[in-house]
Amino acid sequence: MTNSFDAIVVGAGVVGASCAHYLVEAGLSVAVVDRGSVAAGTTGAGEGNILVSDKEPGPELDLALLSQRLWTELIDVIGPAIELEPKGGLAVGYEQHTFDHLRAFATEQAACGVVATPVTGADLLELEPNLNPEAAGGVFYPQDMQTQPMLAAAHLIARGVRMGRITLHTNANVVAIPRDARGAVTGVETTTQTLQAPLVVNAAGTWGGEIAALAGVNVPILPRRGFILVTEPLPVIVNRKVYSAEYVANVASDDAALQTAAVVEGTHSGTILIGASRERVGFDRTLDWTVVQRLAQQALQLFPRLAQASLLRTYGGFRPYCPDHLPVIGPDARVPGLMHACGHEGAGVGLSAATGFLIAQAAIGVSPLLSLAPFAAERFDAHHVAVVHA
Amino acid sequence: MSDQRDIIIIGAGAAGMNAAYVAAEPGLAVTVVDANPCPGGQYHRRGALEQRYRPSGCSDENRWARVEILSGQQVYAVNSMPDTGHVLVRMRGDERHPHEIGILRARALIVTTGAMDRQLAIPGWQLPGVMAGGGAQSLIKGSGVLPGQRTLVTGTGPFLLAVAASIVQAGGEVAAVIEANAPAGLARHTRKMFPAAVAKTAEAARFAGILARHRVPYLTRRRVTRIAAGAVDTQGRACVSEATVQRIDSQWQPKPGTEQRFDVDCVTLGFGFTAQLDLLLQLGCAITDAPDGGLAVLVDERQATSRPSVFAAGETTGIGGVDLASVEGRVAGLHAAAELTGRAPATALVKSLHRQRRHLHGFATALALAFPVPTQWVNDQPGETIVCRCEEITLGDIRSARDDLGATDPRSIKLLTRAGMGWCQGRMCSFSVEGICGRQANVAAQAASASRPVSVPVPLGAIARDENVMRESAQ
Ligand SMILES: Cc1cc2nc3c(=O)[nH]c(=O)nc-3n(C[C@H](O)[C@H](O)[C@H](O)COP(=O)(O)OP(=O)(O)OC[C@H]3O[C@@H](n4cnc5c(N)ncnc54)[C@H](O)[C@@H]3O)c2cc1C
Ligand SMILES: Cc1cc2nc3c(=O)[nH]c(=O)nc-3n(C[C@H](O)[C@H](O)[C@H](O)COP(=O)(O)OP(=O)(O)OC[C@H]3O[C@@H](n4cnc5c(N)ncnc54)[C@H](O)[C@@H]3O)c2cc1C
Numbered sequence: 001m002t003n004s005f006d007a008i009v010v011g012a013g014v015v016g017a018s019c020a021h022y023l024v025e026a027g028l029s030v031a032v033v034d035r036g037s038v039a040a041g042t043t044g045a046g047e048g049n050i051l052v053s054d055k056e057p058g059p060e061l062d063l064a065l066l067s068q069r070l071w072t073e074l075i076d077v078i079g080p081a082i083e084l085e086p087k088g089g090l091a092v093g094y095e096q097h098t099f100d101h102l103r104a105f106a107t108e109q110a111a112c113g114v115v116a117t118p119v120t121g122a123d124l125l126e127l128e129p130n131l132n133p134e135a136a137g138g139v140f141y142p143q144d145m146q147t148q149p150m151l152a153a154a155h156l157i158a159r160g161v162r163m164g165r166i167t168l169h170t171n172a173n174v175v176a177i178p179r180d181a182r183g184a185v186t187g188v189e190t191t192t193q194t195l196q197a198p199l200v201v202n203a204a205g206t207w208g209g210e211i212a213a214l215a216g217v218n219v220p221i222l223p224r225r226g227f228i229l230v231t232e233p234l235p236v237i238v239n240r241k242v243y244s245a246e247y248v249a250n251v252a253s254d255d256a257a258l259q260t261a262a263v264v265e266g267t268h269s270g271t272i273l274i275g276a277s278r279e280r281v282g283f284d285r286t287l288d289w290t291v292v293q294r295l296a297q298q299a300l301q302l303f304p305r306l307a308q309a310s311l312l313r314t315y316g317g318f319r320p321y322c323p324d325h326l327p328v329i330g331p332d333a334r335v336p337g338l339m340h341a342c343g344h345e346g347a348g349v350g351l352s353a354a355t356g357f358l359i360a361q362a363a364i365g366v367s368p369l370l371s372l373a374p375f376a377a378e379r380f381d382a383h384h385v386a387v388v389h390a
Numbered sequence: 391m392s393d394q395r396d397i398i399i400i401g402a403g404a405a406g407m408n409a410a411y412v413a414a415e416p417g418l419a420v421t422v423v424d425a426n427p428c429p430g431g432q433y434h435r436r437g438a439l440e441q442r443y444r445p446s447g448c449s450d451e452n453r454w455a456r457v458e459i460l461s462g463q464q465v466y467a468v469n470s471m472p473d474t475g476h477v478l479v480r481m482r483g484d485e486r487h488p489h490e491i492g493i494l495r496a497r498a499l500i501v502t503t504g505a506m507d508r509q510l511a512i513p514g515w516q517l518p519g520v521m522a523g524g525g526a527q528s529l530i531k532g533s534g535v536l537p538g539q540r541t542l543v544t545g546t547g548p549f550l551l552a553v554a555a556s557i558v559q560a561g562g563e564v565a566a567v568i569e570a571n572a573p574a575g576l577a578r579h580t581r582k583m584f585p586a587a588v589a590k591t592a593e594a595a596r597f598a599g600i601l602a603r604h605r606v607p608y609l610t611r612r613r614v615t616r617i618a619a620g621a622v623d624t625q626g627r628a629c630v631s632e633a634t635v636q637r638i639d640s641q642w643q644p645k646p647g648t649e650q651r652f653d654v655d656c657v658t659l660g661f662g663f664t665a666q667l668d669l670l671l672q673l674g675c676a677i678t679d680a681p682d683g684g685l686a687v688l689v690d691e692r693q694a695t696s697r698p699s700v701f702a703a704g705e706t707t708g709i710g711g712v713d714l715a716s717v718e719g720r721v722a723g724l725h726a727a728a729e730l731t732g733r734a735p736a737t738a739l740v741k742s743l744h745r746q747r748r749h750l751h752g753f754a755t756a757l758a759l760a761f762p763v764p765t766q767w768v769n770d771q772p773g774e775t776i777v778c779r780c781e782e783i784t785l786g787d788i789r790s791a792r793d794d795l796g797a798t799d800p801r802s803i804k805l806l807t808r809a810g811m812g813w814c815q816g817r818m819c820s821f822s823v824e825g826i827c828g829r830q831a832n833v834a835a836q837a838a839s840a841s842r843p844v845s846v847p848v849p850l851g852a853i854a855r856d857e858n859v860m861r862e863s864a865q
Contacts, residue, residue, distance in 0.1 A: 012796065037802035038795060044805045150805040154795040161796075170798050232813065232847060269781070269808060286469065286674070287843045289480070289859050296854040307851025310488070313815060314843045 013043035016203030017153035018356030035173035039150040045317025050350040053141035059374035067354035089144030099136040184336035206320035208342030223318035233270030262298035330372035398496035403431020405704025405719035406502035411448040412723030435531040493858040505663035505705035514617030519630030523660030538656025544568040545660030551597035682758035693722035710754035765825025780812020
């Protein structure tokens with residue numbers, strides 16, 4: 001087996017898998033390296049929402065819209081196994097003033113290409129018959145989708161492996177990123193072997209800062225904890241992905257304290273997922289029952305019928321976030337051959353397709369479909385001067 | 391009544407009840423919480439009418455008067471309060487009262503949640519009429535119901551004799567006892583621990599005598615390799631009608647051409663037990679590997695775990711039988727009480743308990759070594775064998791996640807196939823999945839797949855309304 005590749009992707013999460021996929025599509029041979037199994041990190045600890053609805057106008061929304069388009073194409077490439085469902089999202093305002101706020105937000109989004117339809121009364125209940133009838137109104141986002149992120153990551157990689165274009169190295173911890181005299185990366189060293197490539201993609205999610213440090217650069221990525229509640233399998237109660245209006249405010253928030261805003265959705269297997277809390281408490285895994293209770297209360301406010309449903313389990317993980325809540329995507333100007341694809345916070349599944357696509361464009365020197373400037377790793381350097389495009 | 395207790399014991403089996411009796415020093419409020427309708431645990435299972443289980447040597451009713459027993463309460467979560475060090479015990483009522491939930495607060499906790507049957511997937515194990523050995527025994531002891539008309543008792547260990555004996559004593563027929571190992575191995579391992587071995591060997595001999603009187607064949611170095619269903623019955627169910635038994639090698643791989651068929655309507659499978667560690671894992675207690683290939687909570691001389699004021703005894707510290715559970719329970723009770731009263735327990739008593747524990751523990755280890763349970767063979771069965779019964783995931787599904795999708799450990803197998811995500815939360819399939827993964831999973835990986843943040847399902851409505859949580863967070 002050769003140890004030399006066109007590119008090495010560190011991290012077999014959904015972002016790494018997508019990078020590997022589009023690099024292969026661009027004609028490169030790729031090694032994917034993970035210290036655990038496929039989807040061992042946050043990809044195996046979150047939900048699979050692919051959303052445009054929760055993004056305010058700006059670079060992240062542009063990325064989300066591109067991703068949304070690419071995901072619909074991916075269904076044809078990898079097939080039904082990834083449980084991709086274009087079910088649409090419904091943001092619900094319980095009080096009149098939150099609904100008004102939602103509507104105003106939707107108008108701004110619509111100007112950027114988001115399809116958003118305000119719904120009230122009977123129309124709302126037709127979309128979600130079990131929704132609390134007291135809700136003031138909602139906005140329906142037909143572009144929102146859902147996938148099973150672990151399966152998405154696994155199948156994207158497996159396809160490349162079957163084609164003979166991806167070599168998967170699991171249980172291989174990257175411990176060094178050697179560089180040549182020019183300072184350019186030459187590959188990675190794992191606990192078991194040395195792999196060579198002129199291009200290393202850092203897709204290590206929450207641990208992306210550690211990989212960047214191995215290459216000698218700073219990329220500030222921190223964990224933001226989240227828990228999800230899982231019910232017993234039930235007959236369909238929830239059709240779409242339904243969330244309360246507060247959710248959008250929390251996603252963008254800088255507050256370290258606990259935030260919860262229920263996002264309720266059904267899955268293929270009949271279970272209902274209730275997410276998600278957001279807290280900055282480092283890597284502490286201890287379950288907090290205050291969080292569980294708040295999520296349960298908010299979910300019941302949306303769907304009173306869930307009161308009878310049993311909580312079967314909870315799980316959670318650590319979203320990779322950057323201080324400005326934008327991911328780090330693209331070549332690192334400080335280290336030739338190093339690219340980053342990490343720090344996607346609570347949207348890595350959704351944004352993974354566009355991220356992989358843009359990484360592949362950069363790898364073969366095609367000018368990117370979206371400007372990578374807002375996502376540049378150097379933006380955190382003290383002396384960095386942002387290049388403003390006219 | 392206030393929610394504050396001095397010592398809370400979770401599990402009213404031999405370990406928990408001994409711990410409670412010993413811990414009930416004057417001035418200490420001791421509470422035992424148990425899921426079953428009455429105390430006694432696995433071994434001392436009685437009909438619901440017989441309420442009063444008293445472990446032998448625990449006859450001082452003044453002590454029992456200080457012990458509060460809450461039966462029919464399932465503990466779904468425990469956690470320790472970072473500020474006060476108190477442990478919060480969250481429980482819900484039984485199947486008929488799942489919405490009734492409550493919280494108790496303890497200064498010290500003793501976890502004696504026992505063990506559950508360890509299961510392994512074989513073709514046909516999901517059929518009605520197949521059950522775990524412990525399950526069959528509980529059925530007979532608890533409700534006086536026979537598991538079948540004619541039963542094949544299979545698996546490994548002296549426990550098979552106990553199951554077979556209770557079936558014939560309850561008037562059932564046992565077609566044969568199929569032991570995968572060879573009991574001769576035991577003598578080699580037990581020679582050094584004579585006192586404990588004698589009592590246990592006598593018990594086994596008594597069971598063997600019962601089986602001999604009923605002319606039940608005892609066949610060794612064989613295992614059941616396939617269980618087949620008969621015609622569909624009036625309720626539309628196809629129940630067990632036949633089991634195939636084969637000779638096996640030391641890794642339990644079947645030898646071709648040795649098939650032997652038994653016409654039976656019930657098959658029991660006994661592959662040992664799995665310690666119930668959910669609550670201890672929630673508390674973050676250190677876990678270790680046990681000689682039987684499973685996990686156990688790590689305890690010191692005092693039965694104290696790695697977490698402050700959390701003790702454990704009985705099967706949670708490693709599968710060891712009812713006598714070891716009783717002794718460990720006493721040690722835990724003594725030391726938990728001593729920690730709260732500040733009075734050291736009598737040295738002579740402690741010494742004698744420690745000595746008994748050492749002997750019984752040695753015997754348990756010998757048993758585990760004499761009746762090993764290899765698991766790699768699980769992987770070599772037909773692809774259509776159901777592994778996860780809750781989600782109906784087959785061996786073929788798991789093999790393809792492992793071979794084609796890059797899942798190398800039980801957690802990623804679960805994420806990619808749903809094996810272990812269903813109602814039982816992997817309690818039935820995790821040992822099989824570890825076997826299929828091949829690579830001996832390390833303790834951390836095994837503990838990760840055994841950890842369940844919610845031990846028992848709880849209605850969302852009950853959680854949402856729970857005022858205790860609100861008070862807790864208001865503090
Ligand atoms: C509760 C919760 C809910 C969420 N819900 C959603 C949602 O609905 N929609 C959405 O889009 N996003 C959601 N997210 C966020 C999403 O899960 C993440 O953004 C995404 O999974 C990140 O993927 P990744 O591939 O970058 O990282 P990861 O999946 O963490 O992958 C990184 C990989 O790098 C590996 N690695 C790390 N260090 C090394 C090393 N030294 N050597 C080798 N390998 C290494 C890790 O083992 C890991 O497998 C949620 C997150 C949480 C916690
Ligand atoms: C069929 C069978 C036959 C056996 N025969 C013998 C024998 O012949 N000789 C021998 O030495 N040993 C035998 N054993 C083993 C013996 O039963 C155990 O060693 C003994 O019961 C261990 O005692 P324990 O207190 O540790 O656990 P257990 O007796 O299992 O008690 C644990 C208790 O904890 C409760 N519990 C668990 N989780 C929770 C929760 N979350 N909330 C509330 N309550 C909970 C359970 O309901 C149970 O009552 C046999 C076991 C079985 C199953």
